[in-house]
Amino acid sequence: MTVFAVASTKGGVGKTSTALHLATMLAKQGKTLLIDGDPQASAAKWAGWRRDTAFEPSPVTTRLNGKEILSEGQHLAASYEHTVIDVGGRDSVGLRYALLLAKRAIIPIGASNLDAAAMTDLLEVVEVARTYNPDLELQVLLTRVDPRTKDAASMMEFLGELKLDVLKTQVCERVAFRRAIGEGAIVQEIGTDPLAIREIESFFAEVTA
Numbered sequence: 001m002t003v004f005a006v007a008s009t010k011g012g013v014g015k016t017s018t019a020l021h022l023a024t025m026l027a028k029q030g031k032t033l034l035i036d037g038d039p040q041a042s043a044a045k046w047a048g049w050r051r052d053t054a055f056e057p058s059p060v061t062t063r064l065n066g067k068e069i070l071s072e073g074q075h076l077a078a079s080y081e082h083t084v085i086d087v088g089g090r091d092s093v094g095l096r097y098a099l100l101l102a103k104r105a106i107i108p109i110g111a112s113n114l115d116a117a118a119m120t121d122l123l124e125v126v127e128v129a130r131t132y133n134p135d136l137e138l139q140v141l142l143t144r145v146d147p148r149t150k151d152a153a154s155m156m157e158f159l160g161e162l163k164l165d166v167l168k169t170q171v172c173e174r175v176a177f178r179r180a181i182g183e184g185a186i187v188q189e190i191g192t193d194p195l196a197i198r199e200i201e202s203f204f205a206e207v208t209a
């Protein structure tokens with residue numbers, strides 16, 4: 001049983017997109033639970049759209065808030081091979097509980113100074129979580145990268161100085177990601193962008209290695 005939390009204190013970095021891709025790919029390997037821990041319920045909306053498609057398999061999706069992510073989440077996760085938590089933006093109660101339940105936190109991050117500042121905030125939250133969950137692993141994923149700039153390279157340098165485990169895969173800003181989510185799918189299922197597919201599969205291989 002592995003519990004992944006896709007988390008950040010920053011909004012709009014690609015948490016939900018990453019969590020939905022991860023959970024759907026995991027569902028191909030075994031029974032998978034997707035916990036929507038965001039009051040905005042984006043993952044639950046995606047699951048609703050997905051029910052009107054023929055795409056399968058699907059993770060079983062449930063919404064939990066704040067403390068329930070740990071109490072109820074722990075209970076539910078015991079019946080699944082894989083669990084993915086899509087944590088809401090900001091330094092929420094849900095984020096703190098998700099980091100207590102998770103074995104591994106995947107931290108999507110953009111390549112800007114604001115993202116760098118958010119990472120510093122998040123690391124403080126992680127430090128507290130580790131006093132209760134000492135084995136919590138952290139993996140940073142650069143997302144929504146603009147390959148025409150050097151922003152990602154400077155962010156890598158910053159993350160390197162923090163001695164963080166940064167995934168080799170970088171997920172670029174690509175229309176296919178936005179479109180797939182809007183159709184209750186993942187990029188492999190809509191099949192329009194081989195580069196997007198390659199990136200997300202390489203991400204998956206790294207986090208499940």
Ligand SMILES: Nc1ncnc2c1ncn2[C@@H]1O[C@H](COP(=O)(O)OP(=O)(O)OP(=O)(O)O)[C@@H](O)[C@H]1O
Binds near residue numbers: 143171
């Ligand atoms: N790699 C990508 N390429 C293009 N668009 C993306 C990519 N990743 C995410 N998006 C789009 O960016 C927006 C924000 O992404 P997403 O909802 O996954 O972020 P989030 O961190 O979950 O946001 P929130 O903090 O609101 O929960 C969405 O419209 C999503 O479709």
Ligand SMILES: [Mg+2]
Binds near residue numbers: 016017038042088089
């Ligand atoms: Mg989200």
